[in-house]
Amino acid sequence: MNGAGLAGDTRLPEKGLGLALEILEQVARDDRGASAAEIARAVGAPRATVYRVVNSLVRDEYLVRRGDFSGFLLGTRVLELAAIVGARTRPEHAAVVARLRDDTGEAVHLFAFHRSGLMVLDEDESQPLSDRDALLADPTRSAIGHLWLVAHPDRRMPQAPNWRVAPPADDVRAIHEAYAVRGYTEQAALLTSDRGCLAVPIHDDAARPIGAVTLSTSISRLSVAARHVGALRDAARALAPLGSLSGW
Incomplete structure (x- = not known):
């Protein structure tokens, strides 16, 4: 999937929070960088919906695109949260x-x-x-x-x-x-x-x-x-x- 598939400034609706967490979990499980299509299959959601949520997560730095646009990795916001939790626990x-x-x-x-x-x-x-x-x-x-x-x-x-x-x-x-x-x-x-x-x-x-x-x-x-x-x-x-x- 390329950057054009994530165009627009959509906002993540409240009902999409559960899906967003599922998406983050799937990306965390794949250190190669999961593609949007792979994420959609894994979470069982329509690809268009997954694209929209992924777009929101990328915008808010919870996800980042791989340099070759082949998939997504965890972003700085998630890594910062993990570091905070790790320090406390x-x-x-x-x-x-x-x-x-x-x-x-x-x-x-x-x-x-x-x-x-x-x-x-x-x-x-x-x-x-x-x-x-x-x-x-x-x-x-x-x-x-x-x-x-x-x-x-x-x-x-x-x-x-x-x-x-x-x-x-x-x-x-x-x-x-x-x-x-x-x-x-x-x-x-x-x-x-x-x-x-x-x-x-x-x-x-x-x-x-x-x-x-x-x-x-x-x-x-x-x-x-x-x-x-x-x-x-x-x-x-x-x-x-x-x-x-x-x-x-």
Whole structure:
């Protein structure tokens, strides 16, 4: 569709607001730039009506035409609204976690502890968890699971239903001893053969572990990943006051 198809200074009638929102949603779903014909088919409205509403949205900068006039993209008004909403709804921990990812260049994830297992609060989208199901099912296969076992020495698997694997007592004892020496937990190649991770606890005001920040890296870099432990601990201290705000 070209610019001639959108000529005129039509106003968006009140009854067209619902259609306008549907159109914006369809454009948002297509990052290539949806054409007016594609939008009309998707929303099930007459093409002439869609053209009229699209024209209003373009005029008010909710939509913009692609440079080759082949379709439409979200405009500056929508992007500004998204930025405002994102700033208001962005979790308070997000800036701390994002800075840690930038500083280390590694995958950083944020977890909360509860009595029945783990909750993923902030997964690194650029480097996601390698085996989320296994991590949340077996506490012996991840550094975060090891830390949960340290934080819950009196819990047994039947009372922690999210864990589907009960760790042998010898393994739990070894995890506790290693944590006592290092002050953090570590695992290598237990979830996937080429990855390992470190986990540093986050404590509440009563010094109880309420969660952890973890760093995952390749096995080849795991031996030097300890250089980031200081940064992980700094982040854990910064995150501690936010625990109650994040529903930990």
